[in-house]
Amino acid sequence: xxxxxxxxxxxxxxxxxxxxxxxxxxxxxxxxxxxxxxxxxxxxxxxxxxxxxxxxxxxxxxxxxxxxxxxxxxxxxxxxxxxxxxxxxxxxxxxxxxxxxxxxxxxxxxxxxxxxxxxxxxxxxxxxxxxxxxxxxxxxxxxxxxxxxxxxxxxxxxxxxxxxxxxxxxxxxxxxxxxxxxxxxxxxxxxxxxxxxxxxxxxxxxxxxxxxxxxxxxxxxxxxxxxxxxxxxxxxxxxxxxxxxxxxxxxxxxxxxxxxxxxxxxxxxxxxxxxxxxxxxxxxxxxxxxxxxxxxxxxxxxxxxxxxxxxxxxxxxxxxxxxxxxxxxxxxxxxxxxxxxxxxxxxxxxxxxxxxxxxxxxxxxxxxxxxxxxxxxxxxxxxxxxxxxxxxxxxxxxxxxxxxxxxxxxxxxxxxxxxxxxxxxxxxxxxxxxxxxxxxxxxxxxxxxxxxxxxxxxxxxxxxxxxxxxxxxxxxxxxxxxxxxxxxxxxxxxxxxxxxxxxxxxxxxxxxxxxxxxxxxxxxxxxxxxxxxxxxxxxxxxxxxxxxxxxxxxxxxxxxxxxxxxxxxxxxxxxxxxxxxxxxxxxxxxxxxxxxxxxxxxxxxxxxxxxxxxxxxxxxxxxxxxxxxxxxxxxxxxxxxxxxxxxxxxxxxxxxxxxxxxxxxxxxxxxxxxxxxxxxxxxxxxxxxxxxxxxxxxxxxxxxxx
Ligand code: ADP
Ligand code: MG
Numbered sequence: 262x263x264x265x266x267x268x269x270x271x272x273x274x275x276x277x278x279x280x281x282x283x284x285x286x287x288x289x290x291x292x293x294x295x296x297x298x299x300x301x302x303x304x305x306x307x308x309x310x311x312x313x314x315x316x317x318x319x320x321x322x323x324x325x326x327x328x329x330x331x332x333x334x335x336x337x338x339x340x341x342x343x344x345x346x347x348x349x350x351x352x353x354x355x356x357x358x359x360x361x362x363x364x365x366x367x368x369x370x371x372x373x374x375x376x377x378x379x380x381x382x383x384x385x386x387x388x389x390x391x392x393x394x395x396x397x398x399x400x401x402x403x404x405x406x407x408x409x410x411x412x413x414x415x416x417x418x419x420x421x422x423x424x425x426x427x428x429x430x431x432x433x434x435x436x437x438x439x440x441x442x443x444x445x446x447x448x449x450x451x452x453x454x455x456x457x458x459x460x461x462x463x464x465x466x467x468x469x470x471x472x473x474x475x476x477x478x479x480x481x482x483x484x485x486x487x488x489x490x491x492x493x494x495x496x497x498x499x500x501x502x503x504x505x506x507x508x509x510x511x512x513x514x515x516x517x518x519x520x521x522x523x524x525x526x527x528x529x530x531x532x533x534x535x536x537x538x539x540x541x542x543x544x545x546x547x548x549x550x551x552x553x554x555x556x557x558x559x560x561x562x563x564x565x566x567x568x569x570x571x572x573x574x575x576x577x578x579x580x581x582x583x584x585x586x587x588x589x590x591x592x593x594x595x596x597x598x599x600x601x602x603x604x605x606x607x608x609x610x611x612x613x614x615x616x617x618x619x620x621x622x623x624x625x626x627x628x629x630x631x632x633x634x635x636x637x638x639x640x641x642x643x644x645x646x647x648x649x650x651x652x653x654x655x656x657x658x659x660x661x662x663x664x665x666x667x668x669x670x671x672x673x674x675x676x677x678x679x680x681x682x683x684x685x686x687x688x689x690x691x692x693x694x695x696x697x698x699x700x701x702x703x704x705x706x707x708x709x710x711x712x713x714x715x716x717x718x719x720x721x722x723x724x725x726x727x728x729x730x731x732x733x734x735x736x737x738x739x740x741x742x743x744x745x746x747x748x749x750x751x752x753x754x755x756x757x758x759x760x761x762x763x764x765x766x767x768x769x770x771x772x773x774x775x776x777x778x779x780x781x782x783x784x785x786x787x788x789x790x791x792x793x794x795x796x797x798x799x800x801x802x803x804x805x806x807x808x809x810x811x812x813x814x815x816x817x818x819x820x821x822x823x824x825x826x827x828x829x830x831x832x833x834x835x836x837x838x839x840x841x842x843x844x845x846x847x848x849x850x851x852x853x854x855x856x857x858x859x860x861x862x863x864x865x866x867x868x869x870x871x872x873x874x875x876x877x878x879x880x881x882x883x884x885x886x887x888x889x890x891x892x893x894x895x896x897x898x899x900x901x902x903x904x905x906x907x908x909x910x911x912x913x914x915x916x917x918x919x920x921x922x923x924x925x926x927x928x929x930x931x932x933x934x935x936x937x938x939x940x941x942x943x944x945x946x947x948x949x950x951x952x953x954x955x956x957x958x959x960x961x962x963x964x965x966x967x
Pocket of ligand 2: 572667703913
């Protein structure tokens with residue numbers, strides 16, 4: 262937006278297009294735009310991903326594997342190989358009288374010609390152990406003149422994320438040109454002065470210049486580790502921007518009206534009819550939900566609860582509040598198996614109370630589907646349970662008051678909103694009325710991350726298991742001991758218990774896994790002739806899957822050979838033994854989910870993690886964690902430590918954008934401050950908040966208009 266200065270309209274610096282830079286033609290501009298870079302500000306915020314230290318030379322003798330370094334030496338030998346693919350190996354030596362091999366897989370003849378024995382070469386890269394000592398694959402290098410002094414770099418070299426079609430040198434030049442037009446401190450800064458002083462953080466201008474052009478005396482180690490005050494400053498602002506963006510969306514959401522669901526008699530009747538008493542945690546979380554539902558604004562609540570903590574019944578109680586108010590409630594689950602299980606539970610609980618529960622999944626077709634749609638549209642169906650099918654076109658609710666999404670990490674954010682949108686209506690005054698939203702997940706994420714990822718939601722935790730559960734005993738066994746397990750299954754089933762055998766493979770094509778399940782099924786059926794063995798995998802027809810699951814649930818089969826389709830939600834309390842093959846290949850969250858299928862009854866349960874040796878360091882730690890704890894929150898912390906937040910959350914799950922500088926693992930300690938500052942800005946200077954969001958999050962505002 263142009264502003265007026267002395268009567269002349271000038272574009273604000275940060276919004277000037279990149280094409281205003283010297284040497285940027287339409288072709289380059291297009292390539293940058295493809296990566297979302299269109300303004301000078303976008304280039305300022307295009308931050309180095311790493312640094313290379315070319316300010317010193319490392320003697321070859323002192324090189325360490327895995328540690329990037331710059332070396333200089335003379336070519337001692339050159340060898341070209343063609344055995345599997347063309348290779349060029351150049352051995353260089355230096356005064357430390359050690360040799361380093363430079364290895365190339367792609368090279369031109371001119372390059373080969375450069376490497377004459379005796380020629381001086383300077384290169385940079387990360388050495389790794391090779392056949393003959395250390396080697397660097399595809400180092401960046403240059404030939405040096407005979408004897409002439411070649412200057413060393415005077416500061417760290419920033420390395421920018423690669424942009425297709427623009428070489429690293431050009432990119433650095435462009436960013437440099439953009440930086441030359443960085444405005445003065447005052448006009449660039451958005452964070453209030455007293456705030457910055459309070460945290461002893463540099464100005465934005467100073468921070469940007471430091472990270473793009475590290476001064477000679479910069480703390481190199483801190484920069485490389487991403488912990489330099491300049492980086493912290495940028496991370497803080499970036500986290501703040503994301504936080505503000507989520508909070509603003511929440512504020513926008515809550516500005517809508519929602520039906521007031523105050524009556525609790527029906528929920529009370531359901532509670533009395535349940536064969537168990539609620540745990541303290543269930544009670545507390547339901548109280549929170551109950552209070553939310555009684556407000557004239559939409560609830561936005563995430564319930565985190567470890568596997569088996571009893572989330573379903575809490576959801577059912579909430580639904581009763583909607584039903585009693587004459588509204589509908591919908592419960593959506595990510596798999597048909599799970600949705601059908603919910604259907605079974607809810608019908609068992611609700612039909613005696615006279616509540617009509619309808620079922621809508623992909624396999625409901627033709628006349629049956631038409632009938633369900635009609636019931637949903639007329640309001641005859643008070644509670645609707647189903648899969649993704651609930652969100653499809655053609656599904657119209659008469660009056661959806663509460664949208665519940667189970668195992669929300671399996672859905673995208675957009676899907677969650679799509680279900681909610683089924684209930685958006687008007688109040689006749691032109692205001693939108695939106696349903697309340699309850700999302701549930703059994704994959705707890707660490708608290709700090711939850712704050713960042715779900716800043717638009719209120720978070721409740723069911724952090725207590727129903728009484729009488731005995732913790733699952735977990736052991737890790739090498740795959741060679743598989744035969745012993747057959748006996749173990751035999752014994753468990755002889756006592757009237759049931760068991761799961763879970764097949765997983767590296768190859769995650771359904772077909773290959775289905776085959777593995779099939780042969781395991783045949784093998785186990787042969788070895789355990791006295792048992793009734795079932796099988797379920799992703800390649801089976803939905804009806805077959807359900808029939809198998811039902812048989813297992815009813816105790817008509819003893820042993821269920823399964824793939825990870827049974828992972829989420831499935832509840833068979835009589836199952837007390839689970840064997841997971843190739844457990845070393847699964848992540849912690851998935852292992853924990855799978856293991857959650859046992860230990861749901863009062864019998865002592867066990868989980869055997871079969872692994873193929875040798876174990877990687879990571880896999881070993883994962884299996885150890887599983888042996889040590891049953892607590893999903895502890896496992897989540899460990900998962901964060903092992904994998905880092907990027908992978909843990911994934912952008913799909915939370916809609917969290919990729920950060921430019923911030924790293925939720927490394928910078929998690931900033932989050933409480935981010936929250937504080939965020940609340941203050943929203944209260945005191947919403948306009949500033951808006952500008953911070955625009956700077957960092959810009960057009961990528963998550964689920965815009967939600
Ligand atoms: P999750 O939180 O993993 O979705 P479920 O809702 O499937 O857990 O509940 C697991 C099992 O525990 C179900 O069989 C459910 O009926 C039972 N359950 C739930 N709450 C209680 C309770 N307070 N006391 C005893 N059993 C309960
Ligand atoms: Mg569940």
